[in-house]
Amino acid sequence: MKLNHIILFLSLTLLGCGATRTVSVPYDPLIQLKKDINFILADSLFVPARASIKVVSLENGNVLYDHDSKALMNPASNVKLLTSGAALSILDTNYQFKTSVFVDASPSDGILAGNIYIKGYGDPDLKTSDLDSLAHAVRQKGIMSIEGDIIVDDSFFDNNYWGAGWTWDDESDPDAPYISALSVNKNCIKITLLTDSTTIYPYLEPMTDFVTVVNKAKLTTDSIRIPLKIKRLYLSNPNTIITEGELSWFSQITRKFSLRRPEYYTGTLFKESLRHAGIFVYGNVVNGATPAGIREIAQHYEPIEKMITNMNKVSDNLSAENTLKVLGTTMNGSPGSAKSGIFVVKRFLSNLGIDTSKLSLADGSGVSRYNLLSADQLVQFLTAIYKQSRIFPIFYNSLPLAGVDGTLARRMTTYPAACNLHAKTGNLNGVSCLSGYVLTRDGEMLVFSMMMQNFITPAVNYHQVQDRIGAILGGFSRKNLIRQDSLK
Numbered sequence: 001m002k003l004n005h006i007i008l009f010l011s012l013t014l015l016g017c018g019a020t021r022t023v024s025v026p027y028d029p030l031i032q033l034k035k036d037i038n039f040i041l042a043d044s045l046f047v048p049a050r051a052s053i054k055v056v057s058l059e060n061g062n063v064l065y066d067h068d069s070k071a072l073m074n075p076a077s078n079v080k081l082l083t084s085g086a087a088l089s090i091l092d093t094n095y096q097f098k099t100s101v102f103v104d105a106s107p108s109d110g111i112l113a114g115n116i117y118i119k120g121y122g123d124p125d126l127k128t129s130d131l132d133s134l135a136h137a138v139r140q141k142g143i144m145s146i147e148g149d150i151i152v153d154d155s156f157f158d159n160n161y162w163g164a165g166w167t168w169d170d171e172s173d174p175d176a177p178y179i180s181a182l183s184v185n186k187n188c189i190k191i192t193l194l195t196d197s198t199t200i201y202p203y204l205e206p207m208t209d210f211v212t213v214v215n216k217a218k219l220t221t222d223s224i225r226i227p228l229k230i231k232r233l234y235l236s237n238p239n240t241i242i243t244e245g246e247l248s249w250f251s252q253i254t255r256k257f258s259l260r261r262p263e264y265y266t267g268t269l270f271k272e273s274l275r276h277a278g279i280f281v282y283g284n285v286v287n288g289a290t291p292a293g294i295r296e297i298a299q300h301y302e303p304i305e306k307m308i309t310n311m312n313k314v315s316d317n318l319s320a321e322n323t324l325k326v327l328g329t330t331m332n333g334s335p336g337s338a339k340s341g342i343f344v345v346k347r348f349l350s351n352l353g354i355d356t357s358k359l360s361l362a363d364g365s366g367v368s369r370y371n372l373l374s375a376d377q378l379v380q381f382l383t384a385i386y387k388q389s390r391i392f393p394i395f396y397n398s399l400p401l402a403g404v405d406g407t408l409a410r411r412m413t414t415y416p417a418a419c420n421l422h423a424k425t426g427n428l429n430g431v432s433c434l435s436g437y438v439l440t441r442d443g444e445m446l447v448f449s450m451m452m453q454n455f456i457t458p459a460v461n462y463h464q465v466q467d468r469i470g471a472i473l474g475g476f477s478r479k480n481l482i483r484q485d486s487l488k
Contacts, residue, residue, distance in 0.1 A: 118150065263414055440478075
C-alpha cells in the first residue's frame with residue numbers, strides 16, 4: 001500500500017511541475033477573417049474617419065464581412081463602375097463612338113467652294129493623330145483647298161461643359177476637363193519647359209496656335225529660387241498659359257492643363273492637320289450645326305471596349321462624362337445631357353433590383369461632391385454585373401489589376417492579391433474607395449466594397465489599409481484549419 005501511494009504521489013507531482021500535452025483546437029476561418037479586418041479598422045486612423053465595408057461570396061451569396069455597409073458615402077471614381085456597366089449593357093458591347101467629316105459642296109479641280117464640317121458624337125479618346133487620319137482621308141477625296149470655313153459641330157451634347165458639384169477651383173485641372181461631344185486629347189494640352197545655360201524653351205504638345213504661352217520665367221544659378229508657377233488663365237484669355245518664377249540650368253518641367261472651348265480646340269487642330277496634309281483652308285473655325293443631307297466624306301470610330309478599359313484602368317473622367325451623355329441620347333435623342341444620362345443609369349440600376357431612391361448620382365465620373373452611394377449598393381451592383389455573362393468579361397477585364405496595371409499598378413504587388421484582385425479605385429480629397437472582385441486561396445470569387453472618408457491625413461494611409469484587407473481576402477480559405485495549442 002505504501003508503495004502504491006508513493007507512485008501516485010510522484011505521478012501527480014510530475015504532472016503538476018512540468019509535463020505538457022498538445023491538443024488540437026479547431027477554429028472557424030470566417031471568424032478569424034472578421035477578427036483580422038476588425039483589428040485593422042481598430043487603428044487610430046479611423047478615430048476621425050469613417051469606414052464602410054462589405055464582402056460577399058459570389059458562389060453562395062453569404063456575407064463574409066459587414067461594417068456599416070449601408071452608410072451613404074462619397075464613392076468618388078467608384079461611380080465609373082455604374083457608368084461603364086450601364087454603357088456595356090445599354091449601348092451594347094459592339095457600340096462605336098464616331099467622329100464624322102462632311103462637306104456641303106462638291107469639289108471642282110481640287111477646290112471645295114463650300115464649308116467642311118467636323119461633327120463629334122461623344123468620342124472621348126479622339127487624338128491629334130486621328131485628326132491627321134481624317135485630314136488624309138479628305139485629301140484622298142481630291143480636295144486641295146477649302147474656300148469656306150471649318151464648322152465644328154458639338155450639338156450631339158448639351159452645352160453644360162462641367163458636371164454638377166464640380167469645384168470651381170479645379171479650373172484648368174486635367175482631371176476636370178471641359179465636356180464636349182467634339183473632344184480631342186482629353187481636351188488638355190501639355191507644356192514642357194526645357195532650359196540650357198542661357199534660354200528657356202517652352203514646348204506645347206501638341207504644337208498648336210490655339211494656345212498662347214507667355215513665358216515670364218527666368219534662369220538662375222542661385223540655390224534659393226523664386227518658386228516656378230505655370231498656370232492657365234481663366235478669368236481672361238482663357239487659353240493662355242503663363243510661366244513665372246525661376247528655373248535652374250539644364251532642367252525640364254512638364255505640366256498639363258485642360259482647355260476651354262474644346263470644340264474650337266478640335267477644329268483648330270483639324271485645320272492644322274489639313275494644312276499638314278497639303279490642303280489650304282481660307283476660312284475660320286466656327287461653331288455650327290451640320291445641315292441634314294450633306295455628304296459625309298470621312299469617319300473615325302472608337303470601340304466601346306477600348307474606351308471602357310481606359311475609363312476604368314486609368315480612371316479617365318472625360319470618358320465617363322461623355323459616356324453618360326451618350327447614354328442620355330438613348331432616352332430622348334440628342335442633345336445628350338448628364339441629367340438624362342443619370343436617368344438612364346438609375347433605370348438600369350432599378351432593373352438590377354437596386355433601390356435608386358436611396359442613392360444620389362450627379363455625374364458619371366465621380367468628380368462631383370454630390371454623389372452618395374453605400375458599400376452595400378456597390379456590392380449589389382457588382383454582384384448583378386457578375387451574373388450578366390454577355391458583358392461581365394469586358395467589365396471585369398477593364399478594372400485595374402492589383403500589382404499590374406492602371407491605378408493599382410503599384411499597389412498590392414505581392415501574393416495573394418497581386419495578379420488576382422480586380423477593382424476600381426476612387427479618390428477625392430478626404431475620400432478613398434476600392435470596390436471589385438478577388439479570388440480566395442480556394443478559388444472562391446468574392447465581391448467587395450471598401451469606402452473610407454472624412455480624413456485629412458494622406459490618402460496613402462487608407463490605401464494601405466485597403467491593400468491589407470485585399471491581401472486578407474485573397475489569402476482566405478474556408479478549410480477548417482487546425483491550430484496546435486500546447487497546454488500545461
